[in-house]
Amino acid sequence: MSLDYLVRATALDGRVRAFALDASGVVRELQRRHQMYPVPTAAVGRTAMGALLLAAASLKKGDQVLTVEIRGGGPIGRILCTANGKGEVRGLASNPQVHAENVRPGKLNVAGVVGSEGYLSVTKDLGMRDSYRGTVELQTGEVGDDLAYYLSRSEQVPSAVGLGVFVVPDGAVEAAGGFLIQLLPGLKDAEIERIEKEVAALPHPTSLIRDGVRPEQVLARVFSNRVEILDSYPVRFGCPCSRERFESALITLGIEELTKIIEEEDKEYTELVCHFCNEAYHFAPADMDAILRSAAF
Numbered sequence: 001m002s003l004d005y006l007v008r009a010t011a012l013d014g015r016v017r018a019f020a021l022d023a024s025g026v027v028r029e030l031q032r033r034h035q036m037y038p039v040p041t042a043a044v045g046r047t048a049m050g051a052l053l054l055a056a057a058s059l060k061k062g063d064q065v066l067t068v069e070i071r072g073g074g075p076i077g078r079i080l081c082t083a084n085g086k087g088e089v090r091g092l093a094s095n096p097q098v099h100a101e102n103v104r105p106g107k108l109n110v111a112g113v114v115g116s117e118g119y120l121s122v123t124k125d126l127g128m129r130d131s132y133r134g135t136v137e138l139q140t141g142e143v144g145d146d147l148a149y150y151l152s153r154s155e156q157v158p159s160a161v162g163l164g165v166f167v168v169p170d171g172a173v174e175a176a177g178g179f180l181i182q183l184l185p186g187l188k189d190a191e192i193e194r195i196e197k198e199v200a201a202l203p204h205p206t207s208l209i210r211d212g213v214r215p216e217q218v219l220a221r222v223f224s225n226r227v228e229i230l231d232s233y234p235v236r237f238g239c240p241c242s243r244e245r246f247e248s249a250l251i252t253l254g255i256e257e258l259t260k261i262i263e264e265e266d267k268e269y270t271e272l273v274c275h276f277c278n279e280a281y282h283f284a285p286a287d288m289d290a291i292l293r294s295a296a297f
């Protein structure tokens with residue numbers, strides 16, 4: 001049972017929007033599915049949490065989807081995380097088993113695997129062919145800073161983003177969480193300064209979560225308890241892949257391709273793996289024949 005959840009809140013008469021989450025279970029699941037080493041776990045975990053926070057801030061409907069993609073030129077390759085409006089997220093990296101030396105004891109070198117020469121882009125699929133894509137240059141490769149830069153630059157909403165994943169020496173994820181604070185028009189300079197000061201004074205998100213500070217308490221700290229929690233909902237790992245989807249994909253390959261696959265296969269079954277979640281789907285020869293027949297019509 002995962003206790004992960006995300007809270008949505010508002011402060012200063014609605015001129016600030018704030019979000020925070022505990023996604024320890026989500027990051028553990030991402031690590032398990034892709035057998036990620038500690039630093040990639042932190043990098044992908046941060047990106048996945050960022051996608052969940054951005055989805056909470058900008059998607060209106062459950063079936064809308066938002067993807068965060070990071071290419072920083074580092075050894076991890078590309079990071080891709082997709083979240084929907086229902087609190088589900090999936091994610092992967094090209095090279096889940098890479099490492100970079102710690103910056104200092106206990107501090108995973110996320111920028112060391114991500115790299116800092118490249119791009120972060122956010123794609124929103126809002127349904128009805130309505131989609132949006134924004135891209136910014138990476139600033140640090142630490143993910144949180146880069147997402148904040150994206151929001152301020154590309155969406156013109158000054159934002160603070162804190163994301164953290166704590167991995168213990170044996171590689172297990174002990175805690176993962178973060179926050180997103182967005183400043184809307186109408187704030188006075190003094191108010192902005194105060195919020196910036198409070199955010200800067202916050203311990204690292206990972207320390208907070210390890211200390212048992214709940215997401216709503218993180219926001220209460222920033223706004224000296226003057227924060228109104230609007231709602232909260234569970235977040236979880238989720239991939240929309242299914243056997244039926246793979247069947248349909250196979251059918252669209254057409255008779256020629258399918259025949260080739262069937263003739264090449266001398267195994268007991270044809271295996272298809274979803275890159276996003278590493279789930280394997282097996283199709284026995286009889287299944288493949290049925291798919292071939294469907295493709296013929």
Ligand SMILES: [Zn+2]
Nearest residue numbers: 239241274277
């Ligand atoms: Zn999948």
